[in-house]
Amino acid sequence: MFEGGKSRFERVVRAFSTELYRYAYWLCRDRFVAEDLVQETFARAWQAWEKLQDENAVKAWLYSILRNEHARLFERKRLDRDDEQDLGEIPDTVSSNPHASLEIREAIHSLPQSYREPLLLQVLGGFSCSEIAGLMGISEGAVMTRLSRARLAFRQLPGWDVMTRKKAS
Amino acid sequence: MNCMELRRSLLVNPRLRDGDLQTHLAECAACSAFARQMESLESRIEEAARVPVPEALDERVLLRQSMRRPARFAMLALAASITLAVGLGILVVHERGPGGGEIVSGVALGSEHPAVAAISYVLDNEPQLLEEGRRGDPAVMRGAFARLGLNLPANGVTVRYLGKCPVVPSGTGEHVVLDTPVGRVTLILVPEQPFTSPVVVADRDKTAVARAVRTGGYILIADSLKNARQIEKMLM
Numbered sequence: 001m002f003e004g005g006k007s008r009f010e011r012v013v014r015a016f017s018t019e020l021y022r023y024a025y026w027l028c029r030d031r032f033v034a035e036d037l038v039q040e041t042f043a044r045a046w047q048a049w050e051k052l053q054d055e056n057a058v059k060a061w062l063y064s065i066l067r068n069e070h071a072r073l074f075e076r077k078r079l080d081r082d083d084e085q086d087l088g089e090i091p092d093t094v095s096s097n098p099h100a101s102l103e104i105r106e107a108i109h110s111l112p113q114s115y116r117e118p119l120l121l122q123v124l125g126g127f128s129c130s131e132i133a134g135l136m137g138i139s140e141g142a143v144m145t146r147l148s149r150a151r152l153a154f155r156q157l158p159g160w161d162v163m164t165r166k167k168a169s
Numbered sequence: 170m171n172c173m174e175l176r177r178s179l180l181v182n183p184r185l186r187d188g189d190l191q192t193h194l195a196e197c198a199a200c201s202a203f204a205r206q207m208e209s210l211e212s213r214i215e216e217a218a219r220v221p222v223p224e225a226l227d228e229r230v231l232l233r234q235s236m237r238r239p240a241r242f243a244m245l246a247l248a249a250s251i252t253l254a255v256g257l258g259i260l261v262v263h264e265r266g267p268g269g270g271e272i273v274s275g276v277a278l279g280s281e282h283p284a285v286a287a288i289s290y291v292l293d294n295e296p297q298l299l300e301e302g303r304r305g306d307p308a309v310m311r312g313a314f315a316r317l318g319l320n321l322p323a324n325g326v327t328v329r330y331l332g333k334c335p336v337v338p339s340g341t342g343e344h345v346v347l348d349t350p351v352g353r354v355t356l357i358l359v360p361e362q363p364f365t366s367p368v369v370v371a372d373r374d375k376t377a378v379a380r381a382v383r384t385g386g387y388i389l390i391a392d393s394l395k396n397a398r399q400i401e402k403m404l405m
C-alpha cells in the first residue's frame with residue numbers, strides 16, 4: 001500500500017512536472033517563482049494523496065492546486081504584471097525559428113490573463129472546454145468565447161500571415 | 170455546417186476534425202485555407218508556450234518531498250540519496266576536531282543533509298556530465314564563490330565542468346569540477362542552504378568534505394582526505 005502510493009506519486013511527478021512548470025511560468029512569468037509553484041503543488045498533492053480517489057483526475061487536480069497556489073501567492077499584489085514582464089530571460093534554445101517564436105511569446109504575454117489562461121490550459125494541458133470550465137469556475141460558453149477571442153487576437157498580429165506561411169511552407 | 174459555424178469552431182479548437190467539419194472542408198476552398206492557417210498558428214502557439222524547463226526539475230521535486238517527509242518517504246529518501254552511498258561502501262565521519270572523527274552510517278547522518286544527496290549525485294552522474302561537456306555560466310559560479318567568501322584557486326587550476334546541481338532545492342547549487350595540481354576535485358557550492366556540522370564522507374577511492382560557510386556551505390570531493398584539505402586551504 002505504502003510502496004504503491006510512493007511509486008505512483010513518483011510516476012505522477014515525472015509525468016506532469018514539465019507541463020505544470022510551463023503552466024506556472026505563464027501564470028507568474030518568473031522562472032524561479034514557477035519552480036517554487038511546482039514544488040508547492042506537489043507538496044500539497046502529497047499531503048492529500050490518500051484523498052485522491054480517481055487516478056484519471058490527477059492531472060486536473062494538480063492544475064487546480066497550482067492555480068490556487070498562484071492565486072494565494074499573488075492575491076496581495078493583485079496588480080496586473082503585464083507591463084513588468086521580462087521576455088529577455090527565456091533562452092530560445094527550443095525554437096527552430098527564434099524570431100517568429102519570440103513574436104508569438106510576446107503575443108501570449110500581451111493577452112489578458114482571462115484569455116491567456118484557458119488558451120494555455122488547452123494548449124499545454126490538452127484539457128477540453130468543459131474541463132477548463134471546471135478548473136476556472138466559469139461556464140463552458142465563456143471558455144469557448146475566450147479561446148476564440150485569444151486566437152482572434154493572434155490573427156490580428158502584424159505579420160501574422162507571414163509567420164504562418166513561413167511555417168506552413 | 171456553414172462557413173461561419175466552421176470558423177467559429179476552429180477558433181475554439183483548431184485541431185478539431187469531426188465528420189461535419191471534414192465534409193465542409195472538402196467542399197470549401199476558402200475554409201480549407203482558413204483551417205490550414207489556424208493549424209499553422211496553433212503549432213506556433215504550442216511551440217512558443219513550451220518554454221524551456223529547468224534541468225532535473227522532477228528530481229528536485231522528488232528530493233524535496235523526500236526531505237520534507239522522511240517518515241512517509243523513508244524508502245524514497247533512501248533511494249534518492251543514501252542507498253547509493255551505503256551501497257558503494259561509503260563511510261560517514263562526523264568531524265570532532267583536527268584529525269579525529271567518529272564513523273557513523275549514512276542513514277544516521279539523515280536524509281535531510283544535502284551533502285549525502287549531493288555526493289551520491291556526483292558519484293552517479295559526473296562521468297556522464299563530463300563526457301557531455303556542458304558548460305554553465307562562469308559569472309554564476311564566480312558569484313557563488315564570492316557569496317561563500319571562497320577564493321577560486323587560480324594557480325594550476327582549470328575548470329573542467331560547470332553546471333547546476335539538481336539535488337539542491339530551487340536550483341541554487343553549483344556543480345564545479347576542477348583539475349588541480351593534486352588531481353581532479355568536485356565542488357558543490359550551496360550559498361543558500363545552511364549546513365549543520367562539518368562532515369567527512371569516504372568511499373573506496375573518494376573522500377568528501379561538507380562544510381558550512383557563511384549562509385550556506387560547500388561539499389568538496391577529492392581522491393583523498395589529504396588532497397581535500399589541500400584544496401580547502403586554497404579556497405580559504
Ligand SMILES: [Zn+2]
Nearest residue numbers: 171172197200
Ligand atoms: Zn466554408
